[in-house]
Amino acid sequence: MTGREGGRTKKPYAPGQAGPGRHLLLAVVAVFTLFPLILTVSTTLKTSQDVKVNPFGLFTSFSTENLVTAFTVGQFGDYLLNSILLTVPSTLLVVVLSTMAGYAFARLPFPGRTPAFYLVVLGLLVPFFAYMIPLYFQLRSMGLLDSLIGINLVLASTQLSFGTWFMRAFFTDLPVELEQAARVDGATEWQIFGRIMVPLVTSGMGALSVFTFLQNWNNFLVPLLYMPGGNYRPLTTGLYLFLGGRSVDIGPLAAGTLITILPVVVLFVVMQRQVTQGFISGAVKG
Amino acid sequence: MTALPAPPAAPTAPREPDETPARRGRRPPLRSGINDATRKAQRRLGILLVLPTVVIMAVFLLFPLGNAVYYLFVDFNGIDLAPPFIGLDNFAELAGDPDVWAAFRNNVIWIVIGTVAPLVLGLGLALLLWGVRRGSAIYRVIFFLPYVLPQVAVGVVWGWIYEPTRGWLNRVLDAVGLESITTGWLGNPDTALYAVLATAIWTAVGFVFVIILSALRNVDTEQVDASLLDGANWFQRLRYIVLPQIMPVFVMVTAITLIGGFAVFDLVFVMTGGGPAGATEVLGTLAYSSAFQLNRISYGTTLALFITALAVPFAVWLDRVQARLARERTGG
Numbered sequence: 161m162t163g164r165e166g167g168r169t170k171k172p173y174a175p176g177q178a179g180p181g182r183h184l185l186l187a188v189v190a191v192f193t194l195f196p197l198i199l200t201v202s203t204t205l206k207t208s209q210d211v212k213v214n215p216f217g218l219f220t221s222f223s224t225e226n227l228v229t230a231f232t233v234g235q236f237g238d239y240l241l242n243s244i245l246l247t248v249p250s251t252l253l254v255v256v257l258s259t260m261a262g263y264a265f266a267r268l269p270f271p272g273r274t275p276a277f278y279l280v281v282l283g284l285l286v287p288f289f290a291y292m293i294p295l296y297f298q299l300r301s302m303g304l305l306d307s308l309i310g311i312n313l314v315l316a317s318t319q320l321s322f323g324t325w326f327m328r329a330f331f332t333d334l335p336v337e338l339e340q341a342a343r344v345d346g347a348t349e350w351q352i353f354g355r356i357m358v359p360l361v362t363s364g365m366g367a368l369s370v371f372t373f374l375q376n377w378n379n380f381l382v383p384l385l386y387m388p389g390g391n392y393r394p395l396t397t398g399l400y401l402f403l404g405g406r407s408v409d410i411g412p413l414a415a416g417t418l419i420t421i422l423p424v425v426v427l428f429v430v431m432q433r434q435v436t437q438g439f440i441s442g443a444v445k446g
Numbered sequence: 447m448t449a450l451p452a453p454p455a456a457p458t459a460p461r462e463p464d465e466t467p468a469r470r471g472r473r474p475p476l477r478s479g480i481n482d483a484t485r486k487a488q489r490r491l492g493i494l495l496v497l498p499t500v501v502i503m504a505v506f507l508l509f510p511l512g513n514a515v516y517y518l519f520v521d522f523n524g525i526d527l528a529p530p531f532i533g534l535d536n537f538a539e540l541a542g543d544p545d546v547w548a549a550f551r552n553n554v555i556w557i558v559i560g561t562v563a564p565l566v567l568g569l570g571l572a573l574l575l576w577g578v579r580r581g582s583a584i585y586r587v588i589f590f591l592p593y594v595l596p597q598v599a600v601g602v603v604w605g606w607i608y609e610p611t612r613g614w615l616n617r618v619l620d621a622v623g624l625e626s627i628t629t630g631w632l633g634n635p636d637t638a639l640y641a642v643l644a645t646a647i648w649t650a651v652g653f654v655f656v657i658i659l660s661a662l663r664n665v666d667t668e669q670v671d672a673s674l675l676d677g678a679n680w681f682q683r684l685r686y687i688v689l690p691q692i693m694p695v696f697v698m699v700t701a702i703t704l705i706g707g708f709a710v711f712d713l714v715f716v717m718t719g720g721g722p723a724g725a726t727e728v729l730g731t732l733a734y735s736s737a738f739q740l741n742r743i744s745y746g747t748t749l750a751l752f753i754t755a756l757a758v759p760f761a762v763w764l765d766r767v768q769a770r771l772a773r774e775r776t777g778g
Contacts (some may be wrong), residue, residue, distance in 0.1 A: 257712060260499070270493050271493070279500060289750050293747045294516075347487050380598050399602065403602055435594060
C-alpha cells in the first residue's frame with residue numbers, strides 16, 4: 161500500500177509500490193503454497209466410495225470415515241501417543257539442560273570449560289549423518305534400541321548443542337550488575353542462577369521449546385534407524401509404514417497425513433513468532 | 447540435522463566468550479567483588495550445570511563419531527565384533543564405485559538447483575511482501591509453513607500431485623493443452639529427480655523468504671527513497687541499493703541451503719526410495735541402504751563420512767560469513 165505521510169517514519173518500500181496487482185500475486189502464491197494442505201484435508205473428508213472414484217477432486221463429499229479408519233485399522237492413535245512420548249520428554253530435556261549449560265558457559269568459570277565448549281561446538285558442526293550408523297550398534301549393545309528412554313536421549317542429543325548455544329546468547333546479554341547486586345544481598349550462586357537469571361530468559365526457553373518440539377516431532381531418521389522393532393513407532397515412521405503397506409488406501413492415508421501434520425500446523429500458527437525466532441537466530445547469529 | 451533440508455544447527459562455531467563477566471572475574475577479583483569462596487561456588491555450580499550435557503554429548507555424539515572413524519578402516523558387517531582391518535580398501539572401493547558417482551551426480555544437481563531456485567523464489571517473495579502492511583503477517587505464516595512440516599507427510603501429498611492419471615499436475619497440464627509433457631513424474635527416470643527436487647524447493651522457499659524478509663527490515667530506506675528521487679528504476683534500486691545491503695545475509699542463507707543439500711534423505715527416501723532404477727539415488731540413501739539393507743556397515747559409514755567431508759569447505763565458508771555478520775552487527 162502507498163506510504164502513510166507524516167506521523168511514523170515511512171515504512172520501507174520494496175522496489176515498486178504495493179498495488180492490487182501485488183496483492184493478487186501474493187494471494188496466488190499463497191494458494192499454491194497451501195494447495196497440498198488443502199488437498200490433504202479434502203481427501204481426508206471424502207467418503208470411501210468417492211475416494212475410489214475421485215480421490216483428488218476437491219471437497220466433493222463429506223465423511224469422517226477415513227479418520228476413523230486411520231485411528232482403528234491404521235493405528236494412528238498409537239502413533240500419535242508415541243510421537244508425544246518421544247517428543248515431550250526429549251524437548252523438556254533439551255530445554256532444561258540447555259538452560260543450565262548455557263548459563264554456565266555464559267557466566268561461570270569452571271575447570272574443563274574449554275573442552276566442554278568444544279564438545280558443544282562439535283555438535284553444531286557434525287551432522288547426524290556422520291555418526292548415525294555406529295550409533296545404531298552402540299545403542300544395540302546398550303540395549304537402548306526400540307526403547308523410549310534411548311530414543312528420547314538420542315533426540316535430545318541432536319538438539320542439545322543448538323539449545324546450549326541458543327540459551328548462552330540470552331544469558332550473555334544480561335547485565336553483570338544483576339548478579340553483583342544479588343551477591344551483595346547474600347544470594348548464593350545457585351539462587352542467582354535459579355531465582356534471578358532463569359526468570360529473565362523465559363522467552364528464550366519458550367522459543368527453544370517450540371523449535372525443539374517441532375524438530376523432534378518431525379524427526380524421521382532417528383525412529384527409522386533406532387526403532388526397528390516398531391514398539392513406540394511415532395507418526396513419521398508410522399505414516400511411512402502405512403504408505404508402503406497400503407498405498408492404495410488413499411483415504412486413510414490422507415487422514416494419517418493430516419493427523420501427522422495437524423499438531424505441527426496448529427503449534428506453528430499459534431507460536432509462529434517463537435518458531436521463526438528459533439530459525440532466524442539459528443541462521444543469523446554467529 | 448536430520449529431517450529438515452537446511453539444518454538450523456548450521457550456526458557454526460560460536461566464539462569462546464572472552465568478554466563474559468565470568469572471564470573477567472579471573473582478573474582482579476576485588477573489582478567485581480568476587481572473593482575466593484564465591485569463585486569456588488561458581489566453579490562447583492558450573493561443573494554441575496554442564497555435566498549432564500557433556501555426558502549426553504560424549505555418549506551419543508563423541509563416542510559414535512570415534513567409532514565411525516574406526517569403521518572406516520575395518521570391514522564391519524554388524525555381527526563380527528572384531529572385524530578385520532582392511533586399511534584403505536573402503537576408500538578405494540568408494541572411489542571406483544559407479545553407484546557412488548551416479549549418486550554424487552544427483553547430489554550435485556540437487557545442490558545446484560535446490561539452492562538457486564529457493565534463493566531466487568524466496569528473494570522474490572520477500573521483495574513482493576516487503577512494505578506490504580495489510581495481511582503481511584498471514585502471508586508470512588503461509589509461506590513459511592511448508593518448511594516446518596514433517597517431510598514424510600510432504601512426500602506423501604506431493605506423491606499424489608505427481609500421480610500419472612489422477613494427479614493434479616497432469617490434470618492441470620491437460621487442461622492447458624500440454625498433454626504432450628504429462629508423465630508419471632515419479633516413475634519416469636528422466637523426471638523423478640526433478641519432481642522430488644521441486645517438492646524440496648516448495649519446502650525450502652519459506653526458509654529463505656523469512657530470513658531475507660528479516661534482513662530487508664534493516665535496509666536503509668532513506669537510500670531507497672533518495673534513489674527514487676534520482677529516478678532509479680525498479681531493477682537499479684534492487685541491484686545497487688537493496689541487494690548490497692542484504693548481501694551478507696543472502697550469502698549466509700545460500701551456504702545453509704547448500705550444506706543442507708548434501709545431507710538430503712527424507713524426501714527422496716519417502717517419495718522414490720532412490721528409484722526408479724537408481725534415478726534418484728543420492729549419497730544419503732546409498733549410505734542407508736549399504737549399511738542397513740546390505741549389512742555393509744563399514745562401507746555405509748565411509749559414504750556417510752564422505753558426505754560430511756564434502757560439506758566441510760562450505761561449512762567453513764558459512765562460518766566466516768556468519769562471523770563477519772556478527773562483527774558488523776556489533777559495529778566492530
